[in-house]
Amino acid sequence: MMSLDRTGRTDLMDRAASGDDTAFGQLALAAQDDLYRFALAHGLKGADAAEVTQETFLRAFRGRDAWRKGSDVSGWLYGIAINVVREFHRRNRRRGAEGLELDEMAPADCDRPGRIGQDVPSEVDAALTAQRLAWALEQLPPRQHEAVVCRFLMCLSLQETADVMGCAEGTVKAAVFAALENLRKIIKTPSGAWP
Amino acid sequence: MSEMEDRELKQRYGPILNGLEAMGKDLRRRTCPGIAWQTPQRGNRHWAVLAWPAAAAAVAAAVLAAMFLLAPPAGHGDNAPVAAIAEPHEDDLLVMEMLVREPAQPATSPSNDELWWLDDAVLNDAPTTNLGEG
Numbered sequence: 001m002m003s004l005d006r007t008g009r010t011d012l013m014d015r016a017a018s019g020d021d022t023a024f025g026q027l028a029l030a031a032q033d034d035l036y037r038f039a040l041a042h043g044l045k046g047a048d049a050a051e052v053t054q055e056t057f058l059r060a061f062r063g064r065d066a067w068r069k070g071s072d073v074s075g076w077l078y079g080i081a082i083n084v085v086r087e088f089h090r091r092n093r094r095r096g097a098e099g100l101e102l103d104e105m106a107p108a109d110c111d112r113p114g115r116i117g118q119d120v121p122s123e124v125d126a127a128l129t130a131q132r133l134a135w136a137l138e139q140l141p142p143r144q145h146e147a148v149v150c151r152f153l154m155c156l157s158l159q160e161t162a163d164v165m166g167c168a169e170g171t172v173k174a175a176v177f178a179a180l181e182n183l184r185k186i187i188k189t190p191s192g193a194w195p
Numbered sequence: 196m197s198e199m200e201d202r203e204l205k206q207r208y209g210p211i212l213n214g215l216e217a218m219g220k221d222l223r224r225r226t227c228p229g230i231a232w233q234t235p236q237r238g239n240r241h242w243a244v245l246a247w248p249a250a251a252a253a254v255a256a257a258v259l260a261a262m263f264l265l266a267p268p269a270g271h272g273d274n275a276p277v278a279a280i281a282e283p284h285e286d287d288l289l290v291m292e293m294l295v296r297e298p299a300q301p302a303t304s305p306s307n308d309e310l311w312w313l314d315d316a317v318l319n320d321a322p323t324t325n326l327g328e329g
Contacts, residue, residue: 028232036227041218047251050228057232130221133214152215153222157315173310183211 004030010073017067024064027073028057034074034154035081041153042085042145043138052088056081078156078164082146089142136186144179147172204312 004012009030016024035056039049059080067076137145143165150161151172162169311317 025232028230032227032230033225037222037225040225041222046228050230053227054230057230130214130218133211133218148215151313152212153219155219158313170307173307173313174305176313177305177310180208180211184207187211 013073147175
């Protein structure tokens with residue numbers, strides 16, 4: 001599978017906007033994994049995530065005439081994808097920890113010095129299962145969920161997240177903070193301790 | 196940032212951020228089932244863009260048709276059976292109650308300066324940077 005950096009993808013989109021349909025096909029191959037993961041991270045199941053990916057590329061193709069050369073195509077695609085996801089959720093109004101079907105959670109231990117959480121007791125990390133965290137994410141209000149997905153699961157920068165969500169950076173930070181606070185409340189046991 | 200504040204931040208958010216990091220790692224192992232992009236035919240209203248969704252839709256339609264044919268006969272008019280409404284689970288009620296009581300946004304949102312620990316330089320790849328700095 002082709003792997004291109006952002007500059008390469010932007011070049012492909014520039015060519016596609018000029019009428020090179022083959023270039024758009026190459027861009028679709030290069031970017032489909034990222035968009036698929038983006039949809040999965042928003043709680044969609046595999047088949048639905050693939051459908052969202054397909055719809056995103058269709059809309060991008062139809063909107064290629066409006067493409068501004070040199071823009072960040074990844075952010076542009078994510079911006080289209082997030083609207084497709086929002087429409088999907090509005091149509092389906094799903095609840096529960098669906099979609100992010102984690103086969104086996106990666107080890108939670110930190111491999112870099114100085115990273116947050118290094119001093120937290122290991123039994124606390126182990127207890128926070130992927131399934132429970134995924135379920136907790138699904139309980140968040142949509143904007144907070146989006147902010148967490150973009151910042152922590154897709155590892156987008158603040159500016160990129162703001163562009164994708166269509167809001168200011170400060171709004172993103174406030175949404176992330178509120179999301180983290182809500183996640184703590186959702187995950188904590190009634191006694192107030194971590195599970 | 197004092198050592199106590201650093202410890203409190205880690206204690207407060209560490210498990211969640213660690214969990215999200217692990218989810219992100221797992222997510223990056225996922226790959227999209229191959230989408231073979233086929234440029235829509237210009238001027239043709241019937242675009243066969245991707246082959247496999249059409250096949251999947253046909254299978255789903257066949258399954259639904261079979262389920263409909265095999266389903267027990269439904270009631271008619273006012274005697275039609277009403278689907279039982281499942282009682283919410285106790286945990287769901289607890290979560291809903293918590294979320295209703297606690298506002299989705301804090302009553303007084305922290306300022307942008309107070310949320311410095313959510314900036315890119317702190318959260319992203321910075322081996323020597325932790326919540327105690329900045």
